Amino acid sequence: GAGVSQTPSNKVTEKGKYVELRCDPISGHTALYWYRQSLGQGPEFLIYFQGTGAADDSGLPNDRFFAVRPEGSVSTLKIQRTERGDSAVYLCASSSGGSGNEQFFGPGTRLTVL
Amino acid sequence: GEDVEQSLFLSVREGDSSVINCTYTDSSSTYLYWYKQEPGAGLQLLTYIFSNMDMKQDQRLTVLLNKKDKHLSLRIADTQTGDSAIYFCAVGGPGGKLIFGQGTELSVKP
Numbered sequence: 001g002a003g004v005s006q007t008p009s010n011k012v013t014e015k016g017k018y019v020e021l022r023c024d025p026i027s028g029h030t031a032l033y034w035y036r037q038s039l040g041q042g043p044e045f046l047i048y049f050q051g052t053g054a055a056d057d058s059g060l061p062n063d064r065f066f067a068v069r070p071e072g073s074v075s076t077l078k079i080q081r082t083e084r085g086d087s088a089v090y091l092c093a094s095s096s097g098g099s100g101n102e103q104f105f106g107p108g109t110r111l112t113v114l
Numbered sequence: 115g116e117d118v119e120q121s122l123f124l125s126v127r128e129g130d131s132s133v134i135n136c137t138y139t140d141s142s143s144t145y146l147y148w149y150k151q152e153p154g155a156g157l158q159l160l161t162y163i164f165s166n167m168d169m170k171q172d173q174r175l176t177v178l179l180n181k182k183d184k185h186l187s188l189r190i191a192d193t194q195t196g197d198s199a200i201y202f203c204a205v206g207g208p209g210g211k212l213i214f215g216q217g218t219e220l221s222v223k224p
Contacts (some may be wrong), residue, residue, distance in 0.1 A: 033211060042202050042214030043157070044116075056209045091157065093212075099196075100145055100164075101210045105157040 002026065004106035006092050012112045013082055021077040023111045025094030032075050033103060035091040043091055047070055049075060050097075082113045118169040118205055120215035127223055134218045136203030141184060144208040148177065150198045151217070153224045154197040160188070160201075186215045190220075 005024040013019050031050055032061035045059040050070045056070050057067075064082075069075040079086055087112050093103040117139045126132045138146075147162040163170045163177045163186075170177045176189040186205055200219050204212040 031210060035212075036213075040216070042204075042216045043212070045207070045211040045213065048209050048211050050209075056211060059211070068211040093157075095210065097210070100162050101206060102147075102159055102162065103210075103212060104159065105149075 002103055004094050005110050006057045006090075006106040006109050008109060009107065010112075011110060012114065014114050015082060015084060017077050017113075019082055021079075021090050021111070023075045023077070023092030023094075024046045025092070026071065026096075026104060027073075028106075029094035030072070030080055031097050031101075031103075031107065032069060033093045033094040034075070034077050034096070035093065037091055037108070039088075046077070046090075071076075078110070082111075082112050085110055087113045107113050116143075116159070116205060116207055116213045118203055118213050118215040120201075120203055120218045122216065124221050125221045125223065126193050128193060128195055130193055132193045132197070132220055132222075133134065134188045134190075134201050134203075134220065135206050136186040136188075136215055138186065138203075138205045138213075140205065140213075141181060141205070143207065144204045146177075146186050146202040147212065148175075148205070149202040149204060149214075150199045152203065157202065193220075193222050195222045195224060 034046040037043040046058045089108040149157045174191045182215040200217040
């Protein structure tokens with residue numbers, strides 16, 4: 001398809017485990033964003049990539065969270081030593097950076113930490 | 115930092131107009147956006163407005179921007195039951211990251 005895809009759609013893990021969440025942006029989009037949405041809240045910014053580099057990681061809550069985009073396309077959000085408070089929907093968006101900087105969102109990965 | 119506020123709920127009758135309001139604190143944003151989120155679905159971009167505009171119309175949607183009062187609104191004309199969803203206001207921050215409000219749940223009654 002032509003949209004942003006995210007895998008897995010659901011992830012259940014135990015406290016203390018490591019998880020990886022994947023995002024495939026729209027082909028040709030140079031900008032990629034990660035957000036986190038808790039129940040009943042709006043999405044909160046985590047990190048932004050322009051190409052391969054993290055241009056702004058100011059939203060990452062602590063050093064357990066890390067993201068990469070090694071070839072400037074697919075991105076992986078990595079969470080170490082998961083905690084119950086990490087449970088949320090993790091959203092990825094991509095943008096071509098054109099007029100309006102419209103961001104197109106994927107369906108999200110629902111992470112549940114037991 | 116930037117703060118974006120929305121009322122949490124709005125209920126209207128089918129065929130009426132809906133007006134969803136949003137206030138924000140940072141006046142330096144270049145673009146302001148409205149997104150729609152249906153249950154179990156991702157965020158869908160509805161429309162956006164450039165900060166030097168007062169109004170933008172797109173079919174049943176009208177966006178009004180009052181920069182002086184830092185107030186953004188989305189009007190949906192002839193609201194349908196299919197418009198029931200959560201609507202998010204978002205303000206463009208540094209680097210293009212979006213700062214979202216907490217969302218307004220629109221309920222359309224037949």
